[in-house]
Amino acid sequence: MRKKIAAANWKMNLTLQQGEALLDGLLAQSYQLQPHQEVVVAVPFPYLTMAVQKLQQVPQFYVAAQNCYTKASGAYTGEVSVDILQSVGVQHIVIGHSERREYFQESNQFLAEKVDAILAKGATPIFCCGEPLPVREANEQNAFVAKQLQESLYHLSAEAIQKVVIAYEPIWAIGTGKTATSAQAQEIHAFLRSELAGKYGAAIADNISILYGGSVKANNAIELFSQPDVDGGLVGGASLIVEEFAAIIKALP
Ligand code: PGA
Numbered sequence: 391m392r393k394k395i396a397a398a399n400w401k402m403n404l405t406l407q408q409g410e411a412l413l414d415g416l417l418a419q420s421y422q423l424q425p426h427q428e429v430v431v432a433v434p435f436p437y438l439t440m441a442v443q444k445l446q447q448v449p450q451f452y453v454a455a456q457n458c459y460t461k462a463s464g465a466y467t468g469e470v471s472v473d474i475l476q477s478v479g480v481q482h483i484v485i486g487h488s489e490r491r492e493y494f495q496e497s498n499q500f501l502a503e504k505v506d507a508i509l510a511k512g513a514t515p516i517f518c519c520g521e522p523l524p525v526r527e528a529n530e531q532n533a534f535v536a537k538q539l540q541e542s543l544y545h546l547s548a549e550a551i552q553k554v555v556i557a558y559e560p561i562w563a564i565g566t567g568k569t570a571t572s573a574q575a576q577e578i579h580a581f582l583r584s585e586l587a588g589k590y591g592a593a594i595a596d597n598i599s600i601l602y603g604g605s606v607k608a609n610n611a612i613e614l615f616s617q618p619d620v621d622g623g624l625v626g627g628a629s630l631i632v633e634e635f636a637a638i639i640k641a642l643p
Contacts, residue, residue: 563604
């Protein structure tokens with residue numbers, strides 16, 4: 391059974407002290423996670439060690455970085471490699487978030503290199519894709535996201551692709567309070583899975599977790615996560631509030 395994942399994306403929010411309090415609050419709740427369920431918390435780089443120390447005691451809770459660079463080490467001021475992340479206990483890395491694509495000009499090709507760098511070290515990429523509003527309005531979202539998969543992931547082997555977690559995040563739903571309806575989410579997730587099946591076969595496509603992101607909240611998580619091709623969520627704003635994110639974790643099917 392493929393993994394169902396509640397992933398928090400703190401983005402560039404919270405002080406260290408606020409982050410500690412948020413994790414302590416989350417850990418104070420009780421969860422009955424099943425073996426196929428996971429929680430991932432993507433925190434700013436300076437908080438990774440703190441977060442690893444808190445979450446490493448808790449089965450099925452993992453810390454993620456929000457980005458990495460493609461090179462292993464060297465003269466790349468300001469960048470962080472997969473090796474550096476692993477040296478502080480981080481094995482999950484979010485890449486290709488729409489904010490990085492938009493503000494830092496990350497291309498599909500560059501993201502293909504990041505996927506390779508992460509998989510080469512045995513870590514887990516959480517690869518984000520999703521269309522902007524004009525593309526959705528023109529009803530061209532399927533071709534748009536298919537191209538993102540093709541250009542960043544389709545060079546991978548059948549074995550490697552199964553180690554990638556995909557997060558579909560329509561840009562028009564991120565931080566806007568506008569969620570895709572559960573039907574819209576299911577429709578495009580099913581499309582993404584059928585694309586993956588076309589390339590790698592149905593059995594492999596069936597093993598790949600596809601998370602939904604874009605204004606996931608406690609009050610819509612159960613409905614979104616109950617869709618057959620939605621395998622959890624990548625959560626921004628609501629992951630900064632203990633009660634919200636705890637409820638989202640508990641909404642995992
Ligand atoms: P949001 O962000 O939940 O605040 O819409 C989601 C994301 O960007 O990952």
